[in-house]
Amino acid sequence: MPRGFLIALEGIDGAGKTTQAKLLVKWLKSNGVEAVYTSEPTESEIGQIIKRHLRNIRRRYSEEAIALLFTADRLYHIEKVITPALNKGKVVVTDRYVHSSIAYQTVTTGRRKWIEQINSIAPKPDLSILIDLPVNQAIKRIKTRRKHLYEKHRFLTKVRREYLRLVKNGQMTLVDGRGDRLTVNKRIVDRVYEKLINKNIIFRY
Numbered sequence: 001m002p003r004g005f006l007i008a009l010e011g012i013d014g015a016g017k018t019t020q021a022k023l024l025v026k027w028l029k030s031n032g033v034e035a036v037y038t039s040e041p042t043e044s045e046i047g048q049i050i051k052r053h054l055r056n057i058r059r060r061y062s063e064e065a066i067a068l069l070f071t072a073d074r075l076y077h078i079e080k081v082i083t084p085a086l087n088k089g090k091v092v093v094t095d096r097y098v099h100s101s102i103a104y105q106t107v108t109t110g111r112r113k114w115i116e117q118i119n120s121i122a123p124k125p126d127l128s129i130l131i132d133l134p135v136n137q138a139i140k141r142i143k144t145r146r147k148h149l150y151e152k153h154r155f156l157t158k159v160r161r162e163y164l165r166l167v168k169n170g171q172m173t174l175v176d177g178r179g180d181r182l183t184v185n186k187r188i189v190d191r192v193y194e195k196l197i198n199k200n201i202i203f204r205y
């Protein structure tokens with residue numbers, strides 16, 4: 001059975017995940033690699049509860065309950081989208097994955113060990129890229145967007161710290177998110193190219 005390759009793009013709100021995930025899929029396809037874009041939270045019922053929670057000021061569920069829902073939504077994502085695509089040998093680019101839960105829900109619940117534990121059920125990504133951007137710059141990029149719960153400066157500073165911790169302990173690869181879209185795209189492509197060559201998914205030309 002051919003097995004594909006799972007790439008997660010991560011970062012604080014406004015870091016450029018969606019922009020870069022789409023540019024990466026475009027680049028992969030233009031190099032003859034079958035690639036798919038997908039994102040979390042998903043469109044499932046569980047994903048919709050999560051999205052509603054993030055938009056609302058008044059919280060209906062505890063942060064622990066939301067942490068469990070993020071994980072449940074991820075299991076749905078894995079079963080319905082990620083695994084089938086990987087089994088077809090595709091490269092899956094997911095806009096947020098398990099390290100989002102570890103970074104954000106560690107901050108919202110203060111229970112790092114427990115968050116790591118519940119998320120250990122998800123298969124590890126082959127490559128998890130942190131698009132790192134100073135909080136001020138990220139907020140500036142999304143300031144026209146309606147603010148939701150997770151977009152506060154102090155909060156995002158803590159989340160960024162959690163992500164950087166994951167880089168330090170070797171679970172994530174850091175990419176500088178500053179600069180224009182194509183500059184950041186080139187940095188990401190360099191990291192991905194190196195990995196895919198090693199796996200013979202892409203060939204030197």
Ligand SMILES: Nc1ncnc2c1ncn2[C@@H]1O[C@H](COP(=O)(O)OP(=O)(O)OP(=O)(O)O)[C@@H](O)[C@H]1O
Nearest residue numbers: 012013014015016017018019020141142179180181
């Ligand atoms: N390199 C860049 N320079 C300037 N603006 C950018 C850059 N990359 C993305 N943007 C713009 O910044 C905003 C945020 O980018 P994007 O939506 O890709 O971030 P995100 O990480 O997916 O955010 P969220 O976590 O809220 O989904 C968008 O309006 C996007 O067009």
Ligand SMILES: [Mg+2]
Nearest residue numbers: 017018019095
């Ligand atoms: Mg996005």
